[in-house]
Amino acid sequence: MRNVVLFGHSDSGHAYKVALALSLAGVAHQRRTVDIWADPASRPAEFLTASPFAEVPLLLADGEAMTQSASILTEIAQRSGMLGGDDADRMRRAREILFWEANRIGMCLPQLIEDRRVSGKGFPEGAVDWLRMRYAVDCARFDRLLGDSPFLLGDAPTIADCCVMGYAQWHEKAGVCASDAMARWLDRMRALPGYRTAAEFFPTA
Ligand SMILES: N[C@@H](CCC(=O)N[C@@H](CS)C(=O)NCC(=O)O)C(=O)O
Structure with a gap:
């Protein structure tokens, strides 16, 4: 490029x-x-x-x-x-995580952050509870996707990790917790040279 x-x-x-x-x-x-x-x-x-x-x-x-x-x-x-682009199978699995993230974490966390920024103004009753409930499911699914690997698709970071990092890094700003596995993954991401x-x-x- x-x-x-x-x-x-x-x-x-x-x-x-x-x-x-x-x-x-x-x-x-x-x-x-x-x-x-x-x-x-x-x-x-x-x-x-x-x-x-x-x-x-x-x-x-x-x-x-x-x-x-x-x-x-x-x-x-x-x-x-x-970042996974050297392997067709890894790219397919990365794309799956990209689509998953867009529907789940990438929908919940930005909205929870926005709710706090505007002090709830414009958010209908129950919206935040619903977003938090969805995020709890997302967190458990993140743990399943990660499994015992250091990064989402194995030993090295891929675009899937970059994608999830976008908003998972700001879970505290959204007023929710990371799972233990996600917290350790965030530490590994923050330790990468780039x-x-x-x-x-x-x-x-
Ligand atoms: N689906 C888009 C979302 C992009 C998006 O929502 N961008 C926001 C910032 S996070 C933006 O530019 N907002 C400014 C505006 O809408 O005026 C993507 O994945 O790139």
């Missing part, structure tokens, strides 16, 4: 997934912070032209625009041959 530019923000777990994958895969790239809390119309023209919903992450590679974190993760793995915090990836002025 050449001339790679990633647009993201430190509060976006979706952008974090992609930033972490690029860093762990050693793909040379630039990162640009887009203010996701500002009026979308005020975002840079280059970004608005290429991101149909004005959302991060947006990845530009040699001028080609890519959106949707799960799709971008598979492109990174396939094009770099890293690991950076979201604020390090996307500093704000």
Whole structure:
């Protein structure tokens, strides 16, 4: 991948997934912070032209625009041959986890974080209980997926780990706990040489 530019923000777990994958895969790239809390119309023209919903992450590679974190993760793995991209079976299993995460952890935790940010304003009665109940199931399923391995698909991290890390890293901000196995996995992820915090990836002025 050449001339790679990633647009993201430190509060976006979706952008974090992609930033972490690029860093762990050693793909040379630039990162640009887009203010996701500002009026979308005020975002840079280059970004608005290429991101149909004005959302991060947006990845530009040699001028080609890519959106949707799960799709971008598979492109990174396939094009770099890293993070599972060197093996068709591992890529299939990684995709399964990407789809699972988008429906489960990637739905619950951002909403629980948002509920706290807005002090519950706009969240219907029972919504938070429902999200917490779903997250408890997600946590147990994460443990099953991880099994006895250090990372989700074996001894080395793949895009599946980058994907789950996006929001699992912020479980405390969402007011929920990690399972013991998830806590140990988070420690292993944070010990990887390419690991950076979201604020390090996307500093704000
Ligand atoms: N399904 C998308 C979700 C992207 C998304 O929701 N991005 C949020 C930040 S986490 C955003 O850009 N929000 C700004 C806005 O909607 O104005 C993905 O996986 O990339």
